[in-house]
Amino acid sequence: MTEKLRVSSVYIVMAIICVIVMFPLLLAVILPLQASDELAGTLSPLIKFNGDYSKIDYIAQYPTLDNFKELLLYTPDFYRVFWNSFLITGSILLFQTLAAIPAAWAFARFKFKGRKLLFDIYIIFMLIPFQVTMLSQYLVIDCMKLMNTRLAVILPAIFSTFPVFLIYRGFADIPRDVADSARIDGANEWQVLRYIGLPLGRSGILACVVLSFLDLWNMVEQPLTFLKNKRLYPLSLYLPMLGADSGAILLSAAIVTLIPAVFVFVIGQEELEQGIIASALKE
Template identity: 35%
Template sequence: MQVRKRWVWLPRLALSLWLGSLAILMLVPILLTVTNSLMTEREIGLNYGLLGQMVDTASGGKDAFVNLKILPDWLSLEQYRHVLVLAPKFLRMFWNSAAMVLPIIVGQVAVAALAAYAFAKLRFFGRDKLFLVYLMTMLMPFQVTLVPNYMVIDWLGLMNSEAAIILPGIFGAFGVFMLRQFMAHIPFAYTEAAKMDGAGQWTIFLRIILPLAKPGLAALVVLLFVDYWNMIEQPIIFLQEAARQPLSLYLSYIDKEARGVAFAASVLYMTPMVLLFLYAESYFVEGVQLSGIKG
C-alpha cells in the first residue's frame, strides 16, 4: 500500500509536464512576436535573411538564412512609431474595427439575453423545436449562409456599409445558445419566489436573471469580441472600399520587406483581446464552465 501511495503522484506529474509543455509551445510564437517588435528594422532584416545573409545549398545555389532570436540586441520602439505615427491607415482601420465590433457585441448580447431567457425560463408552444432551429443555424458553416446573406444585404442596399457587417452579427445564434445553457442552470425557485412577490417578467429578467447571469454575459462578450475582431470573410465580401475595412485586414497590406512593422502591428492588434480577457478572466472561466461550452 505504501508503494502504491508513493507512486500515485507520477500520473499527475506527467500530466502537468505535458500541459506545461503545450502551454510553452503555444506561448513561443507570441513571445517571438513581442520581442521581435522591439527590434530595429535592420536587425529584423538580418534575422530573417532580408539583408544579404545567404548560405550555400546542396544544389550549389544560395538561399536566405533565418536566425530566430528571442531577445533583441537593442530595445527599439521604431516599429511602433512607424505603425502609430507614420502609418495613419492603422489607426483608421483600428477605429473601423471598433465601430463595427462594439455595436455587434452590444446588440447580440441584448438580443441573445432576451431570447435565452424565453427559451430557458418561459413555457410556450414550440419552444424546444424553435430552439432546435437555432441550433441548426449555428451548426451550419459560415460559407453556407454567405450567399443568402449577400443577396439580402444587396437587396436592402447595404453593400459597402458597416451595417452589412453589424446587422447579421447582432442576430447570431451562438449568443442565444450559450446564454440559454447558462440560464437553464439558474434554479426556478428564484423566479417562482419573485412571481409570488408580484414581480413581472421584466422585473424578473432585469433584477434576478441578469445579475445571476453576469459570468455568462462576460464569457459571451469575450468570445464575441475575439470572433468579430478577427473576422476576415465578411469585410472582404461586403466592404469594397479600403477606407471602411477593419484592422483584421491590415497585416495583408504590409510589404514583406517591412517585417518589423508586421510584428509591431500584430502586437497592437492582439492587445485589446488580451486586455479584455485578463479583465474578465474569472467571469469568463465561470461562464464557460456553467454554460457547458467545450473547446
C-alpha cells in the same frame, strides 16, 4: 512512486505543449523590439527566398521602440482601421447582447409549444459555418443596398445564435421559486429579467461578451466578403495587406492589435470559465 511519476509526466507534457503554443507569441513580442537593420536581416529570407533561412536573435542586440513609434506616430492608416475594428466590434457586441438576452430568457423560462424544436434549430444554425450562408447573406445585403458599408458586417452578426445558447444556460439554472416570488409581489416579466435574471445570469452574459469579442475582433471572412472599400477594412484585413516587406510595421501592429483581446480575456477570465462550465451542463 508510480503515481508521482505519472503526475510528473503529465506536467512535463503540458509544459512542452505550452511552450510550443506560446512560441509564436514570444516571437511576436521579441521581433518588434529589434532595430530596423537587425529586423531587416531577420525578415529578408522571407521577402526574397534565396535558399537561406531566417535566423532569429531571441534577445535583441539593440532593443528599441522605434517600430512602435513609427506605427503610432507616422502611420495614420492604422488609426483608421483600428477605429473600424472598434466600431464594428462594439456595435455588434452591444446589439447582439440586447437581442440575445430576451431570446435566451424566453427559451429558459417560458414553456410554449415547439420550444424544444425551435431551440434545437437554434443549435443547428450555430453549427453552420459562414461559408454555407455566405451567398444567401450576400444576396440579402445586396437587395438591402448595404454592400460596402459597415452595416453589411454588423447586421448579420447581431442575430447570431451562439450568444443565445451561451446565455440560456445561466438563465435556466435560476430557481423558479425566486422568479415566481417576484411575480407574486407584482413584478412584471421585464422587471423579473432586470432584477433577477441579469444579476444571476451574469456569468453567462459576460462569457458571451468575452467570447464574442475575441471572435469579432479577429473577424476576416465577413468584412472580406461584404467590404470592397479598403478605407472600411478592420485590423484583421489591414495586417495581411502590409506584407513581409513592411515587416516592422506589421509586427508592431500585430502586438497593438493583440492588446485589447488580451485585456478583455484577462478581465473576463473568471466569468468566461464559469459561463463555459454552465453551458456544458445538461438541462
